[in-house]
Amino acid sequence: MAGFIIRRLLYMIPMMFAISVVTFIIIQLPPGDFLTALTARLASQNETIDPSVIAGLRERYGLDQPWAVQYWKWISGILLRGDFGQSLDWNKPVSELIWARMGLTMVVSVTTLLFVWAVAFPIGIYSAVRQYSVGDYVATFFGFLGLAIPNFLLALVLMYVSAQYFGQSTGGLFSPAYINAVWSWAKLGDLISHMWIPVVVLGTGATAALIRIMRANLLDELNKPYVDMARARGLSEIRLLLKYPVRVALNPFISTVGWVLPHLVSGSVVVSIVLSLPITGPLLLNALFAQDMYLAGTFILLMSMLTLIGTLISDLLLAWLDPRIRNG
């Protein structure tokens, strides 16, 4: 097992290198550079920037150098000094920007995940056990509805409703009074009262998908002979369900748990923009638009890294969960 993990970790090194090169190339692909994007952004708002200033900045940021030189500057900083470079748009160290938003990103994502599980598992199991019952149809109907409504639209509608009918302040994770306040119970309460919108919006699609997966897998399992056998032995229905079929049905879910990690960083970009959440999504999107290459590059690198780690974790989990894989 240890050998397996070490081997997997070693594979990651060339993989990461390849990813970092591809990342950098992708970021350089759009025409122009950070300063082109800046000029364009200003012009679209009827503003201008001095050409001489632009020329000076281009030199200072080294944007006139070949991309290999720029890549080396970036990657050597990361490897040798743990320095992810400076964001051109923010004039701040990239690491500072990313970590500042990581906390709330985690909170939102983990809460969403728990919400999804808490809703989807019981409903999924119920739908499978009571196939074609009224409850199954209702759950399925709402599930599909949740899957079908685009997240950003749902976000806008919920924001409008909460502004119009509940008089709640819109957007963000805090009321104006608490935005810059230090943490307190009151601030936590304020956060929770704002959290429901992003959590519901982000959760709907995933919940629906999970209900269907759970239901389908469980239906496959429930018709297998070992279930009848266990029943014949007089096991209680609940215990019987949870002991075997549910465990097996969890397989596809566990194999995708690895995607949860990168999702923590990138997930829900559109929704967090619509809701003005102070998390990483909007930062990444703006970095890409502004061609703020070090910031965007670090983001993509981080996500790739998390995907690799997540995949490893889900492989280990699967092995633990399913003896057929462990001994396969």
Add this chain to the structure above:
Amino acid sequence: MQHVRILRRQVVSTVAAAILMGAGWAGVAFGFEESPELKALVDAGKLPPVEKRLPKEPLVLTPLESVGTYGGTWRTATFGGGDSEIERSIGYTRLVRWNPEWTEVIPDLAKSVEVNADATEYTFILREGTRWSDGEPFTADDLVWWNENVLRNTKITPAAPNWLTAGGETVKVEKLADDKVVFKFAAPNGLFLMNMATVRGSDILAAAPAHYLKQFHKDFNPDGIEALVKAAGATDWVQLFNNKIGFPGRWRDLGRPTLDAWVLTAPYNGTTQVVAERNPYYAKVDTAGNQLPYFDRITIDVMQDTQAIILKAISGEIDMQNRFIETTDARTVIVQNQEKGGYGLFIARPAWSNALLITLNQTHKNPALRAVFSNKDFRIGLSYAINREELNQLIYAGQAKPYQAAPREGTALYDEKMATQYLEYNVDLANQYLDKAGLTKHDAEGYRLGQDGKRITFAIDALTGSPIQVDALEMIQRYWRAVGIDMQPRPAERSLIFSRLQNNENDGLGWVGGGGYDFLGLLDPKWYFPHEYESSFATAWGLYYQNPKDPNAQEPSSAAKKQMDLYRQVKEAPTLEKQLAAMKELLAITRDEFYVIGTNLEPDRVGIVKTNMRNVPKVIPSTSFYMTPGPAKPETFYYQQ
């Protein structure tokens, strides 16, 4: 109550005018008043009395409606991490500024300024006793320090901005007395004061508090600088220093002394909310001697989505603002929710004139397209082919009258013929002009053929983020198809559009603009003559004007060259009258050349203002060149109890 001080430095009796002083100041010391919070601090001995904090002769502002009362918060919102809203609402303080109507430059922190006859020397008289927000005096030394150690330090400023250079040399600032400095240019720089009134002027005072900035400057703190760089996580001292003085870095620096009406207490870090509180040393008073500003504080919510800002507005969480909520598609919601949100409206008049102008690149690399685009008859034909009234009804809800890319009515530069030529919708006339342009051959589908025997087909770039313009272009595509011209609207991301422009690879462009207010035309003449690559009707000529050696530059036409000379005259003229006179000549050529096809006049937009907020003008120009709402004097806005 206004008088002009004329200084005749030379026998020329015409110019050398001093800018008007704000109010007739007799030097009578009346009792100054201050806000209750500050009074309490004075009583507690934590702050010097108000007379000691104000200049000897503070600038007296005449409120628009009435003398106000202290208190309240002005809530606004902004979008993203680098927007200029904070500069416009909190940071509009300069030596000179725009008047609210945007018809002249008036003194702000400077008591007066005198210009010599050839616009090379500008002498500013400062107000004795003006103080930074930390109580330190603001004097001529600060401006000299900025000039010597920031602007002319090539590490910090690799290239000085154009408006601070003339004749290839950077401006020199010399001290004449504690309250008197002169800005000396090597060549005439007539637009200097106007530029200072725009967003550009912020950069001077932001980099002037020498007593604070010296610690971050290697020349003044050689031993301690390394530790400061490390602590800030900057790459080197130059970056650290630039973060202290540049935009938006300076708005993340809590300890920074300013001369603004409000001082930062929660920084602009791009996520949550910016807060600024009243500056106890603010150098202006109202006509009753009350120290301004009236509002205790400003809060700016930083949003990541403009729709969220609109929602904020209609739920009454914004007190006075036009940016981000003035878009055409938001108008209905904003107007309908006045009662619920507890606000009224003010007119935010766009500074430019056209909601959509269309340029065709006369310097196109493809000779067939270049030939038709440079043919004035071709452009006139296309102009006649557009049904602007239908555009107005279907796209702009009847708010946008047909208009060419010309100055707005009621401005000094307004030219009726220029604004109204070739506006009517007349397909026969359009076809006549296109035939006259030599495009008499059609292909099987009815499209006209160019000189190379191929169908004339081209794309017009437009911003994906401006769906209204894309809609309008799709209608124009139909109008032009009817006269045998194949145009494809091409929505694209802005950077892509701009890199096409930089390389002279654009066919055409749909954009807002086309002049408008006088000062916009003077400062940003890109739609009037080939001024830069953004002058997309002749991109390569614009590149030539900026740098004749640019690999994509092309030799301009004689008319365009004449305009370039005229614009040099504009920049060299010492008075507004002379500048406008030269500009009018330049515009006559623009009119006759008909570079740009205009469609409809950009409709007036609306901003919101809380029903009990006073002293807010009914009409405010909307553009970064004006710095909306800064010149409208937010320091005099207040809530009526």
